[in-house]
Amino acid sequence: MDKAPLDWPNLEFGYRKTDKNIRFTWKDGVWDKGVLTEDETIPLHMAATCLHYGQECFEGLKVFETKSGDAVVFRIDENAKRFVHSCEKILMEPVSEVTFIDAVFRVVKANRRFVPPHGTGASLYIRPLMLGTGPQVGVKPAGEYMFMVFVTPVGPYFKTGFKPVDLIVEEKVDRAAPLGVGDVKVGGNYAAGLRASMAARAKGYTEVLYLDAKHKRYIDESGPANFYGITKDNQYVTPDSESILPSITNKSIVTLAEEIGLRPQRREVDIEEIFEFKEAGCCGTAAVITPVGSITFRDRKVVYSKDGNAGKYSTELYEKLTAIQVGDAPDDYDWVRRIPEQ
Ligand SMILES: *Cc1c(COP(=O)(O)O)cnc(C)c1O
Numbered sequence: 369m370d371k372a373p374l375d376w377p378n379l380e381f382g383y384r385k386t387d388k389n390i391r392f393t394w395k396d397g398v399w400d401k402g403v404l405t406e407d408e409t410i411p412l413h414m415a416a417t418c419l420h421y422g423q424e425c426f427e428g429l430k431v432f433e434t435k436s437g438d439a440v441v442f443r444i445d446e447n448a449k450r451f452v453h454s455c456e457k458i459l460m461e462p463v464s465e466v467t468f469i470d471a472v473f474r475v476v477k478a479n480r481r482f483v484p485p486h487g488t489g490a491s492l493y494i495r496p497l498m499l500g501t502g503p504q505v506g507v508k509p510a511g512e513y514m515f516m517v518f519v520t521p522v523g524p525y526f527k528t529g530f531k532p533v534d535l536i537v538e539e540k541v542d543r544a545a546p547l548g549v550g551d552v553k554v555g556g557n558y559a560a561g562l563r564a565s566m567a568a569r570a571k572g573y574t575e576v577l578y579l580d581a582k583h584k585r586y587i588d589e590s591g592p593a594n595f596y597g598i599t600k601d602n603q604y605v606t607p608d609s610e611s612i613l614p615s616i617t618n619k620s621i622v623t624l625a626e627e628i629g630l631r632p633q634r635r636e637v638d639i640e641e642i643f644e645f646k647e648a649g650c651c652g653t654a655a656v657i658t659p660v661g662s663i664t665f666r667d668r669k670v671v672y673s674k675d676g677n678a679g680k681y682s683t684e685l686y687e688k689l690t691a692i693q694v695g696d697a698p699d700d701y702d703w704v705r706r707i708p709e710q
Contacts, residue, residue, distance in 0.1 A: 369480055369481050370481060371481050371485060372386075372481045372482050372521070374482075374484075374521060376484045376485055376488035376490050376521075377488050377489060377490070377523075378523065379484070379490045379521055379522055379523035380522070380523055381493075381522045381523060381524060381525045381654065382520070382522070383520050384520050384521060385408065386479045386482045386518070386519050386520060386521070387406065387478055387479050387481070387482070388404045388405065388406060388475060388478035388479055389404070389405060389407075389408070389475060389516060389517060389518035389519070390402050390403065390404050390405075390471050390474055390475045390478075390516060390517050391403055391405060391410075391514060391515070391516040392463065392467070392471065392514070392515040392516070393501075393512065393513070393514055394461045394512060394513040394514075394515070395512050399461075399463060399467065399515070402467075402471060402474070402515075404474065404475070404478050408518075410499075410514070410516075412499075412501060413501065413502070413503045414503075415503035415504060415505055416499065416500060416501045416502065416503060416510065417500030417501075417502065417503075417504050417508075417509065417510040418499040418500045418501065418510075420504075420505075421500070421504070421507055422458070422554065422555065422556045423458055423459070423460055423499065423500030423509065423510055424497065424498065424499055424500070424554060424555040424556075425451070425454035425455055425458065425460065425497065425498050425552060425553055425554045425555070426454075426495060426496060426497040426498070426553055426554075426555065427447045427450065427451045427454075427494075427495070427496040427497075427553060428447075428493065428494070428495060428553075428652075428653045428654060429441060429442065429443075429444060429447045429472070429493075429494045429653055430442060430491040430492065430493055430494065430522075430653055430693070431476055431483055431491060431492040431494060431519075431707065432483075432484075432486070432491050432492075432693055432694045432695070433483050433484065433485055433486045433694075434486060434694060434695030434696075435486050435487075435694075435695065435696065436695075437486075438695065438706050438707075439476055439480065439483045439492075439706070439707040440693075440694075440695055440704045440705060440706050440707065441472065441476075441494070441704070441705050441707060442616075442653075442692075442693045442703055442704060443616050443620065443703050443704075444468075444469055444472060444705055445465065445469070445705075446616045446619070447468070447496075447616065448465035448468040448469055449465060450552075450553065450614070450616070451463075451468055451496060451498070451553075452464075452465060452468075453552060454498075454552040454553050454554060455498055457549060457551075457552045457554075458549065458552070458554055459509040460498055460500055460509065460510070460513055461513045462498075463498075463515050467515075468496065471496065471515070471517045472494055472496065472517055472707075473707050473708065475494070475517045475518070475519055476492065476494070476519065476707050477707065477708075477709070479492070479519050482519065482520075482521045483521075484521055486694060486695075489523065489524070489529075490521055490522060490523050491521070491522060492519050492520070492521050492522075493519065493520050493521070493522040493654070494517060494519050495517065495518050495519070495520070496515070496516070496517040497515070497516055497517075498513060498514070498515050499513065499514045499516075500512075500513060501513060501514045522654075524656075525592075525652075525654040525655050525656075525658070530656075530657075530658070530659070530678060530683075530686060531659070531661075531676065531677075531678070532658075532659040532660060532661025532662070532672065532673040532676065532677070532678060533574035533575065533650070533658055533659070533660060533661060534572070534573045534574050534660075534661055534662045534663075534664070535568075535573060535574065535575055535576065535577040535590060535650075535660055535662070535663045535664070536568050536571065536573040536576060536577065536663070536664045536665075537576075537577045537578075537579065537639060537663065537664065537665040537666070538564045538568065538576040538577065538578055538579075539579060539584060539666075540564075541560075541561065541563060541564035541576075541578075542560070542578070542581040543557060543560055543561040543564070543578045543581075543588065543589075543591070543611070544557055544560065544578075544581065544588070544611040544612075545581045545582075545611060546580070546581060546582050546609075546610045546611050547610070548611065550588070550609075550610070550611030550612060550613065551610060551611065551612065551613060551614065552613070553613060557613075558591075558592075561576065561578075561591050564576045564578075564591070565591045573664065575590050575591045575592075575593075575650070576590065576591050577589075577590050577595060577663060578590070578591075579639060580609055580611060581611060585638060585639060586607065586609065586636045586637055586638060586639065587607050587637045587638075587639055587641075587642075588607060588609050588611055588612050589607065589609075589612040589613070589615075590650045590655075592652055592654060592655065593615070593617075593650035593651055593652035593654070593655040593658065594606060594607075594612065594613070594615040594617070594618040594650065594651050594652060595607060595637075595648070595649075595650055595651075595660075596618065596621070596648065596649050596650075596651065597637065597641060597642065597645035597647070597648045598630065598645055598646055598647040598648070598679070598681050598682075599641075599644065599645060599646070600644065600645075600646050602629060602630050602631060603630065603631045603632070603633050604621070604622065604625040604630040604631065604632045604633065604681075605633050605635070605637055605641070605645075606618055606622070606632070606633070606634050606637070607634070607635075607636065607637045608634045608635050608636060609636070615651060615652050616653070617651045617652050617653055617655075617656070617657075617689070618651050618652075620689060620701075620703065621651055621657065621685055621689060622634070623701060624685055624688045624689060625681075625685065627688070628681065628684050628685070628688070630681060639665060642663050642665065642670050643668070643670050645670075645672065646672070646679065647659070647660075647672055647678075647679035647680075647681055647682050648660040648663065648672055649678075649682045649685075656686065656689070656690065657682055657685055657686040657689060659672070659673065659678035659679060659682040659683075659686075660672060660673075661673040661676070692704065
């Protein structure tokens with residue numbers, strides 16, 4: 369099939385219309401079989417719980433084309449599990465993991481011409497979401513839900529690509545509370561952090577680094593991505609916190625870090641430790657691995673990248689991870705699944 373006529377190497381991380389999306393409805397206690405549609409809009413009751421009480425969650429994953437032309441997806445079983453967990457945490461009706469995976473496969477097949485060619489650095493971003501669609505005015509879970517998946521071809525999340533970004537520690541805004549919903553992928557967490565992200569950008573920083581809401585002392589994560597630091601004695605340190613989203617990318621990097629001689633440690637990370645790291649980075653599906661060039665904390669600034677380039681370990685981790693994702697390196701951990709043509 370002919371590819372869509374796009375400038376693949378220069379795609380932005382943004383929405384672009386594709387051929388189809390898929391929707392499932394939960395009504396009268398059952399999920400339907402799902403329908404593919406060209407419609408980019410959703411008919412929605414004005415009293416739907418997603419509009420008033422935040423019954424909404426989502427996922428983000430990427431599909432790549434291998435050298436031999438297969439469409440492959442990275443660790444989709446993990447996204448399926450996390451999606452179910454997000455739905456359950458805010459009392460929405462989850463779809464089964466099988467339905468989640470099947471929906472992604474169907475929508476990718478229907479948009480096959482939008483999977484970027486191998487070697488362009490671009491990918492097809494998959495955005496599954498669940499909405500409470502049933503009307504309620506009292507605070508209660510909805511009686512109807514919509515699960516949908518749309519796709520959009522994307523380039524790098526941070527405009528700089530694999531170049532160090534500048535973070536600022538935000539002490540005036542909390543993204544999530546320890547016993548709140550920071551550990552699930554719900555839209556409200558992003559609304560909570562928007563003002564901090566925008567203020568950071570206005571001051572010339574790329575993103576915010578959040579501290580834990582309780583002690584204001586330990587690193588939580590960056591806006592849309594987990595955080596790691598590499599110590600002088602080669603530990604890969606990443607925060608253990610109840611209020612961060614358990615990143616599948618981070619979990620994968622922990623595995624790869626061991627391969628290159630780093631010792632992974634998931635523990636509380638005191639903000640003062642940033643001054644001791646030799647490298648730092650952000651990681652997530654969208655951010656992949658984004659090296660951190662500097663962190664500003666109050667009136668102090670630590671600079672990791674003096675020449676505008678990523679550090680040795682972040683570079684090595686990035687290369688290892690992306691090679692597996694696009695099928696250029698052996699899939700030793702069974703992370704990659706081929707999306708069937710039929
Ligand atoms: C999605 C997300 C991440 C990254 O998770 P991945 O599974 O690696 O994509 C990190 N932090 C937040 C807040 C997120 O929403």
